[in-house]
Amino acid sequence: MRALILFATDEGQTEKIARHISQRLTEQGIATDRHNIAVDPNRPIALDAYDAVIVGSPIHYSHYDVRLAEYLKQFRDLLHEMPSAFFSVSLGIMSEDDSEQDEVRKITAAYLHETDWNPLLTIHFAGALTYSKYNWLKRKLMQWVAKKEGGPTDTRFDYEFTNWKQVDLFVDQFVEFIQRCKQPDEEYAHRTMYSKPVRRYSVANLRAKAEESA
Ligand SMILES: Cc1cc2nc3c(=O)[nH]c(=O)nc-3n(C[C@H](O)[C@H](O)[C@H](O)COP(=O)(O)O)c2cc1C
Known part of the structure; x- marks a missing residue:
């Protein structure tokens, strides 16, 4: 199984989390690639080469x-089918002020909607305050x-x-979800040259199992 970890980062904390996620997945026998969107934003990504994606x-x-x-918009159809997860990195999420946390959740809901x-x-993961990486203005602001x-x-x-620990738990939970998305072996093995292309891991399989057990 192969998973892609697609991320953005300004000061490096999201990249650090992406690396940690990769390591945890590798330990569980899942091969990973990481792609930092900032490095080469126009480079096409063959998302369909992966079984799962974490953004x-x-x-x-x-x-x-x-x-x-x-x-995300470009791969919308594929993302509806393949197991995917989103991790958000912010400081607002650890605020003791509930309205700050609500604000983060609203930003997330709007992003997923868009x-x-x-x-x-x-x-939601709490990020970092990396004063050493800010310019004068950002340092004062932060x-x-x-x-x-x-x-x-x-x-x-x-x-x-x-x-x-929260990052590890997230990875473990996602791995469990991916496993539940797996196409039954017999159905996968019985594909023929006339079969429609099927994904080995599909959210549809998870939904079917949920309906079966309902
Ligand atoms: C200029 C600046 C603006 C930020 N704005 C927000 C914000 O609007 N809400 C929030 O919750 N965190 C905000 N943060 C905190 C970042 O989300 C946090 O520092 C995170 O770890 C940055 O991730 P990165 O290192 O991957 O870029 C801001 C940080 C900086 C430096």
């Missing part, structure tokens, strides 16, 4: 990455935000808030 984006100025959204994508799993939120304001250091 990750940070929030900056209340928005997820627009280049990722373009990919891209017409309904991933099997959507999860220090102001941190102060407002009761977070760390000493700009000589970087602060990571990602809960790696």
